[in-house]
Amino acid sequence: MKITDLRCAVIGKHPIVRIVTDEGLYGLGEVEFTKTYLKPFVLHFREALIGEDPTDVERVMLKIRQRGSFKPYGAAVSAIEHALWDIAGKAAGVPVYKLLGGKVRDKVRVYNGSIRRKRTGDRPEDYAADVKWMMEQPQNFFMVKQGISFHSNMKDSVEGFHYGVTQKKAGYHGAMDQGVISERGFNHMLDCVIAMKEVLGDKVSLALDCGPGWMLPDAIRFARAVEKYNLMWLEDMLTGDYVPWVNPQAYRELTTSTSTPIHTGEQIYLRHNFKELIETQAVRVIGPDPADIGGIAELKWVAEHAYMHSILMAPHGTANGLLGLGALINVCATLPANYIAFEYPSASDPWWEDLVIGLPKQIVKDSMVDLLEAPGLGLDIDAEAARKYLKEEDAGFFD
Structure with missing residues (x-):
């Protein structure tokens, strides 16, 4: 062929x-x-x-x-x-997961990812309403992830949030989102976490997508401040998203300063650029994206390497679309026991659901997705x- x-x-x-x-x-x-x-x-x-x-x-x-x-x-x-x-x-x-060594699970766990409503604001009550809405959705997600700090509009909507540059037209997503967070900004974020946990309780877990753009002292203070809320992780505080480098030394200092799990990895390309993060225990959770790392084989290698170093795995995927969902399902079916869940991508336009062949009408049930059994990635x-x-x-x- x-x-x-x-x-x-x-x-x-x-x-x-x-x-x-x-x-x-x-x-x-x-x-x-x-x-x-x-x-x-x-x-x-x-x-x-x-x-x-x-x-x-x-x-x-x-x-x-x-x-x-x-x-x-x-x-x-x-x-x-x-x-x-x-x-x-x-x-x-055969399904692609068979070519990757075969499945180790019959269903794959996911979290909300792109299933979220457009937030009405950045106040604690807005965050509380958001997670309440998520708890009412039919997917019954075991965990929700919410954006705060530089992964939200707080720097613009909360007066005096930080001491960095505020620029409405930054050129590219996240390019100007960084700086030292003020005491007011710090307390505002903490109030938002408390408001969400009051709604979620211990029924649904919470993770926070935080940046990047934090300065290390701020990241350490905040990670320590939220320890008692048992968050799943704090994501991309220092680097991540579209930042074209990794800072393992700073991440390691952050990780060793707190019991709150620290997560990064969505923007990283190839296994080689995960090596130091993993081998120095610089984070507790890594989140490579099969649509950015170089493919599903790269992601599987990273997951296996992380498993050997007791680092957890929660792949990114919110923007990958319904065909990208097929890639996520196939590779995550094969990952070792350090796998938590992947970030669920929904259709970027509703009409995509009419174009893609091979998905059930209700894709997510009780936060789980069935494997795709058609040959290849299972979708067309x-x-x-x-x-x-x-x-x-x-x-x-x-x-």
Whole structure:
């Protein structure tokens, strides 16, 4: 079997990758939503892939892996890797999780991820109302994650929140979100945590997406202040999101200063850049994203390495779309006992639910997702239904 074409079309908010072969099999991968600018970056890998056997996933990835980078650019390489695994599974007639060593669980646990309502404000009562709404949702999530501090609008909505620069037009997401947090800002965040825990109790766990952008002393003070609330984790306080580097030494100081679990990893590309975080016990939880790290094989390697160092695993995935959900389900079915849950991605536009074939009507039940048993990653796109969302330049995407 040989690859005859690599295609990429923007459908809605997502670049979709389609690898075509001379035997009629094809594979699909999905780039995270809003990253439509990555379409030409995906397509520049075309010549490197033509003529290769797509079932030799690692051999193909060796040709292109070094051209990726930290988020967002690793997303292009990752989507191609997902499409290769999709073909490999179809060629073998088995779900991809079988090719990764087989399942260790029959259902995969998830947390709310992109299932959240648009918050009405950044006051404690707004946060309390949000988690109350989440508890009422049919998915019955075991845990919810909420954004605070620089991963919210607090720096703009709470007067005197921090001593950093406040700039409405920062250019890129998170670029100007950093600085020393004031006592007022600190107390406001603590009040929001208390308000949420009063609603959640011990029935539903709470994690906080915090940044990045914190200064280390602030991060240590806050992590210690919330210890008694038994949070699942504090995420991306120092680096993370779109920050193209890691600071393991600072994370290790933060981690060793508190009993609150510290989490990072969504933006990191390749296993090599997790090595120091894991081997120095710099965090308690890591959250690589299969749509950013370089693919599902990279994520599995990192999970196994973390397991050997007693570090927990909670993969990121909120923006990955419904095809990206297939990749998350398959790889997380194979992960070791350090696995907690992955961040659930929903459809970025409601009509995606009419395009994707292979998902049940109710995907999440009691915070669990069933495995996908169809060959490959288990999902497909209804080409006829999707054509109306294609731009003229992508008219031949499904041919």
